[in-house]
Amino acid sequence: MISSKYKLLAAVVAFAGIQVHAACEPEISFPAPEYNNTTLDHVFKIIDGNLNTAIAAGDFDGTSFSLEISSSRKTMHTKYHFDESLGGSPINESSIYRIASNTKVFTALGIIRLEAAGKLSLDDEVTDYIPKLLDGAGKISWKGITIRSLLSHSSGIPDNCEFLSFLNINLSPGTDFLFGQDGDEDLALLLPDPSVVGLPPLTEPQSKQLPKCGAYTDYKVPCTADDFVNGLHQLTPVFAPQKESSYSNVGFDLLGQVISNVSRIRYEDYITKTIINPLGLHNTSFDVPDSLSAASAGPNSDWGHDAGAGNPGGGLYSSSSDMIKFLRWILSNYKHLSPTLNWLQPAAWNTGSHSLLGYPWEIFRTTDILPNTKRPVTFYTKGGGLTGYYSYSIIIPQYNIVLFMAVAGDLTTLNTIFTQILNPLVIAAEAEAMSQLKDTYAGVYESAKKSLNSSITLTQTDPRALHITSWISNSTDVLASLIPLVAAKAGTSGDMYLQLQPTFEKKHRDGLVGEVWRFINVIDDYDFPTNATTVWNDYCVSNVDPLSYGTVPLNEAVFWRKSTGSNSPVTDVTLSAFRFDLKRK
Structure with missing residues (x-):
């Protein structure tokens, strides 16, 4: 006993x-925490001071940008910078940028809404909705590649079909890259003389096998869905499905076709009808906007290039005011979009001990920002870039904050920028949260x-x-x-x-x-x-x-x-x- x-x-x-x-x-x-009209004014002065110092030092030469910070209720702060050397109109809240891979957030939401409506399951195989993938004798084994694995970059399929590859740049804070800044991944397009890196010249038969659309036509001929699927048969998988994670634009382009086939309307029309119009995103579109509203990136940018079948991975144009409204809506609704999914949750490992992948978030978690505690802070981010354009969405749920920044022109020192913005912002939000808790x-x-x-x-x-x-x-x-x-x-x-x-x-x-x-x-x-x-x-x-x-x-x-x-x-x-x-x- x-x-x-x-x-x-x-x-x-x-x-x-x-x-x-x-x-x-x-x-x-x-x-x-909740914020009134002046709660964080002191930190916004610090952020503006940091950015003004960087501008004066020449860090933003050849660069224009829009920055907006919001709670779940309203925009709390804006900052715009216009570099006259780029031409175009001065920057304001309605200036339109190519938002590149931030389009993936819209595509992911489209899939989640179809799942919530019972039209598909995230664990369905993609071939249930795109049976043409099984045609031909390609190297990718499509069995086991699910919608969920495409959303979380764990399908094992390549990053790009080369003819869509102007969408290849994936930028998150801290990203460094050598290739891709000009927008094309195939060195046959980038290098006039491939021998400079030890590559042999393509033979005439090999050259004839190259696609006849997208980057290979200088984007004069957009690639169709059939072009895209046929091109996939030429690709080699990176990993077996569900084994490892690797960023994939191709995966989101496939999700766009899933949306189209399930909804029975064009992908672009579905996103416009179910997301863009209901949220009142008047500056957001897959169509090329009037050049007067453009945030000019100079003459050698990807403005106006038609992504065609690559639209789901990065084809949208938008403004900072529209994107902050969209992120504000996500912050208020992410827990209730689907009975089976919390949208702001990790789904796969990413490179680095503090980095994970979501649907399609690039998640960063750190214990090194708050001065008096090792409590972690998690940033749900999405970065994207095309030649001349870079955009960043950041959601910080524990502090009721969202941030959007878009850049036109030259790429600046990203780590420095985010340190100057995010570190003081989070520390100030923590102080307000502690005050309200007390x-x-x-x-x-x-x-x-x-x-x-x-x-x-x-x-x-x-x-x-x-x-x-x-x-x-x-x-x-x-x-x-x-x-x-x-x-x-x-x-x-x-x-x-x-x-x-x-x-x-x-x-x-x-x-x-x-x-x-x-x-x-x-x-x-x-x-x-x-x-x-x-x-x-x-x-x-x-x-x-x-x-x-x-x-x-x-x-x-x-x-x-x-x-x-x-x-x-x-x-x-x-x-x-x-x-x-x-x-x-």
């Missing part, structure tokens, strides 16, 4: 199963019953977010009893604390709405190294529901406020497993 004392110890030790080291602080530690939730909560000695103190600090600093339950000091046992079992001499994190689940009672949070153990052991190397400090397993008491989660806390709006003050907290409410003093 097991003693009650042993059972209690076992339960407490089991609770240690959700402990995390300080290097594993939960990313979602607070509801995303005002809304921190404080002392006590039992309304004088006979019940129960209370909890929730404290906000920058390193620890919202955490428990005092907890009395019916005269028992819960922290004094719980934490030493958990720390001893964990084998750590570090400082342990209980941090709260929101789940975004809701409860309702008596005209009140309850926000469900969970508290987890975090071990602040930076100054207390164990026999393990610090490399393993980033080894983190998420489990926020380890124990219950009478079927109720032991670590659940519910904050109550009036249901009249999210800005109403928190008045009570329920510690669910302890079966009592505490009122905020």
Whole structure:
């Protein structure tokens, strides 16, 4: 027979199963902050100052740009720069750029909407919708290549069909490249003399086999869907399907054909009808806009080149005001577009220890931006470029921020630009989030019953977010009893604390709405190294529901406020497993 004392110890030790080291602080530690008209004005002055310094130093010579920053509600800041040497009209919110691979975000949304409508499954094979891929004797084995694998760049198929390859440039912050800036991947088009890199000249029969459209005609003859599919039979796979990730424009061009075949209208018409027009994106189109509205990139750009069958991978034109509106809509709706998919989730590994791929996001996660904590910050980005045009979409859900930047002309130092914009922006947003967390939730909560000695103190600090600093339950000091046992079992001499994190689940009672949070153990052991190397400090397993008491989660806390709006003050907290409410003093 097991003693009650042993059972209690076992339960407490089991609770240690959700402990995390300080290097594993939960990313979602607070509801995303809201901003008024002036909240971030101080950081926007810093960003403008950084950009003006770069402009004065010549970093933007031969370059025009548009920059817009927004919350989920409204645009908070804009910055435009016009280089007169490029010609054209001065830059404003309506100036139109080629957004290149940012078109893939529209294509992905088109697929997700068809999936949500029950018209297809992400796990269907692409040949279910493009059976012509099975014709011929190509080298790619199409079995196992699913719509999901095309969305996440894990299909193993090549990046480009060469005749569509002016769409090949994929730019994310930190990208370096030598080839592709002029827009064509086939060196037969780029090199007047292939022998300069040791390549033999093409024979006459080999030259005759080259495509008769797209880049091979200087884009005078757009490639059709049939040209595209026939060209795929000449390609060699990079990997077997679902084995590794490798960026692929071809994959998104195929998704465009899937959209067309399922919807039974042209891909361009579907995107226009279901996304561009409903969202009021008046400057966004696959058609070449009037040159007066163009953000000029000079005479040798890809403005006006008809992508043809390559439109789904990078054919759109748009303005910064349209794109920030589109990103704002995504930030507000990404969780609810499909019952089977959270759009802002990783789907495959990318190169680098902090980089992943989504649908079609290029995701970067770092613990090196925030000055007082190792809490990670995740950027969901999409970059794209054509000759003369570069564009960047960035979504930061935990801070309720989206950013769009488009560049025309010369490529500038991207790492420097993003450091000067994103680092101060994130640090300022973190400070605002911490301030709102303190005002809304921190404080002392006590039992309304004088006979019940129960209370909890929730404290906000920058390193620890919202955490428990005092907890009395019916005269028992819960922290004094719980934490030493958990720390001893964990084998750590570090400082342990209980941090709260929101789940975004809701409860309702008596005209009140309850926000469900969970508290987890975090071990602040930076100054207390164990026999393990610090490399393993980033080894983190998420489990926020380890124990219950009478079927109720032991670590659940519910904050109550009036249901009249999210800005109403928190008045009570329920510690669910302890079966009592505490009122905020």
